Amino acid sequence: MxxxxxxxxxxxxxxxxxxxxxxxxxxxxxxxxxxxxxxxxxxxxxxxxxxxxxxxxxxxxxxxxxxTTWEASGHTATFADPLVECKACHGRFRADKLVKGANESITTEEFKNQNPKCPTCGKSDWSDIRKFNMMFKTHVGPVEDDSSVAYLRPETAQGIFTNYKNVVDTLYPxxxxxxxxxxxxxxxxxxxxxxxxxxxxxxxxxxxxxxxxxxxxxxxxxxxxxxxxxxxxxxxxxxxxxxxxxxxxxxxxxxxxxxxxxxxxxxxxxxxxxxxxxxxxxxxxxxxxxxxxxxxxxxxxxxxxxxxxxxxxxxxxxxxxxxxxxxxxxEEKGILHLPDNLAPYKLCVSPLLKNKPELVKKARKVYDALKEKYTFVTWDDSGNIGKRYKKQDEIGTPKCIVIDFDTLEDGTVTVRDRDTASQIRVKPEEL
Ligand SMILES: [Zn+2]
Missing domain, CATH: 3.30.930.10 (Bira Bifunctional Protein; Domain 2)
Structure with missing residues (x-):
């Protein structure tokens, strides 16, 4: 991790x-x-x-x-974790996380029978468990009183349920x-x-x-x-x-x-x-x-x-x-083997050397033509070619396209595969 x-x-x-x-x-x-x-x-x-x-x-x-959404769904009453406080250091913890095999419904009695040590100070002097509601509270409008309380939604589901009737009445699914x-x-x-x-x-x-x-x-x-x-x-x-x-x-x-x-x-x-x-x-x-x-x-x-x-x-x-x-x-190879549909960039274009204007110019042309059609193409001319491959492997780019001296001779470019490191040569229009 x-x-x-x-x-x-x-x-x-x-x-x-x-x-x-x-x-x-x-x-x-x-x-x-x-x-x-x-x-x-x-x-x-x-x-x-x-x-x-x-x-x-x-x-x-x-x-x-x-x-009312959260009253009706039960969140106001029950969307809560069991909270305990260490009386020695005032650290606050989820009671069920300190007792092996416990779940959220752990009682004060069950907790105190086990008498776990405080993870911060090592003492065992605990408050009673109280329920801590996990909804974020805020106020809507300029007055901060009970009538203006609202919550950031704790789940997206209720936004669907509250629209169920609207959808049924408009779409008749x-x-x-x-x-x-x-x-x-x-x-x-x-x-x-x-x-x-x-x-x-x-x-x-x-x-x-x-x-x-x-x-x-x-x-x-x-x-x-x-x-x-x-x-x-x-x-x-x-x-x-x-x-x-x-x-x-x-x-x-x-x-x-x-x-x-x-x-x-x-x-x-x-x-x-x-x-x-x-x-x-x-x-x-x-x-x-x-x-x-x-x-x-x-x-x-x-x-x-x-x-x-x-x-x-x-x-x-x-x-x-x-x-x-x-x-x-x-981890061993330093490769993120993302499938094509998930990879942030699918293609990376670079000139073999960035201090050779003729390579850079040709590479830019290949890049521009691809970028016009696809959003998932990136450009990389940093460091040497080995470092670039390493970086693209780490971010999961499936293919690297390199414009080298052969490109100037026969017009083909190198396509290097992330997972096998194998290379083939193709014409830019075949990319
Ligand atoms: Zn403590």
Whole structure:
């Protein structure tokens, strides 16, 4: 993991947030290469789930939502972590992270029976556990009182549910259909850690897939297979590093009848990469109660009226980003074996020597012609050719095109392959 973090900083994928001011815990900034890789990952997801299907549609809801949203969804009451404070050094920690095998519902009694040591000062003098709500609170408008409280959304899902009725009334989609959204979500983690795995601000890609209640099992299995296909074939993750964890009933959210966590073997150990949850009609019924508006769906052909049930595939962009980097990074060779669809740059053009004007001029011509057609071409004339190959290998560029002295003779250019280091010569128009 340290190697990945260092690669990210060295090559401009990810920097610590607010780095120049000493950082800001739980935040990370994407640099030039990171922006491109992240966008390619998000575009691949959007293309696979939305653009290439005719049953899933996009929405892009506001980050600030009416606070009733979070009352209705249960977040105001229950989106909380167990917090304990060390009475000796006043360090604050998540209680469940200090006790082996514990989860978020750990009680003060269970915690004190184990009596763990404070990770900071080593003493064992603890406060009672209190629930700490992880939503970021803010105020809307110029008056900072209880009536102006709003929250940065802790998940993108509610922005989909609150638009369900609008979409049904305007698009009249047939069941089953889905609504997809990509966007930022915010969680005030007590102790952010593990690089970008647990940060306070993250991007999510979520789909709420609306199905007939009697058909949820079939649709769940279908979505499970499609998500597998996305992760292994579209993104190219090694299927040996992916496992499915059937979440047992006692650990599931109370409304979920089935949840499968897709686990990925990160360098630090296995972590949740994405979740697939059957949420029943929990959310639509909550909105119905809180808004007083019917969430009924009327079948166009049969006239049947029902409330759809929901299956939700939810994936964190940063988690997938990190899975991609660790999956394709070869530390020994210093090569990032990104598939073509994800590589920030697909082609790099350079003159063999940058102090030979005739080579530079010819190389510029080749570069300009490619750049006119494709955005994914980069130019590199820094250092010597060996250093350039090394750099392009590290950022995952599949092919390097070099204009050398043979080019001036016969017009062909060298194309060097990242993964094999093999070279062929082709005419520029064949590129
Ligand atoms: Zn302490």
């Amino acid at each position: 340290d190697n990945i973090v260092s690669l990210c900083k060295r090559r401009g994928f990810i920097f610590p947030g607010s780095d120049v001011y000493g950082g800001f815990a739980g935040t990370w900034d994407f640099g030039p290469l990171g922006v491109m890789l992240k966008k390619n990952i998000m575009d691949a997801w959007w293309h696979y789930w939305v653009d290439s299907r005719d049953d899933i549609f996009g929405v892009d809801a506001a980050i600030l939502m009416n606070p 047939n069941l089953p259909f889905g609504l997809a959204q990509q966007g930022k979500a915010f969680r005030n983690e007590i102790s952010p850690r593990d690089f970008i795995l647990r940060d306070r601000e993250c991007s999510q890609m979520e789909i709420e897939y609306f199905v007939r209640p009697d058909n949820w099992e079939k649709e769940f299995d279908k979505l499970l297979a499609e998500n597998n296909k996305f992760l292994t074939e579209v993104i190219g993750l090694d299927s040996a590093k992916l496992t499915h964890y059937e979440v047992p009933e006692k650990d599931r959210a109370h409304y979920s009848k089935r949840t499968v966590d897709f686990m990925y073997k990160y360098p630090n150990g296995e972590e949740e990469l994405m979740g697939l949850a059957y949420r029943t009609d929990f959310d639509l019924k909550n909105i119905e109660r809180a808004s007083g508006r019917s969430m009924d769906y009327r079948d166009k052909n049969t006239g049947e009226v029902l409330t759809p049930h929901v299956i939700e595939p939810s994936i964190g962009v940063e988690r997938l980003f990190l899975a991609v980097l660790t999956n394709f990074w070869d």
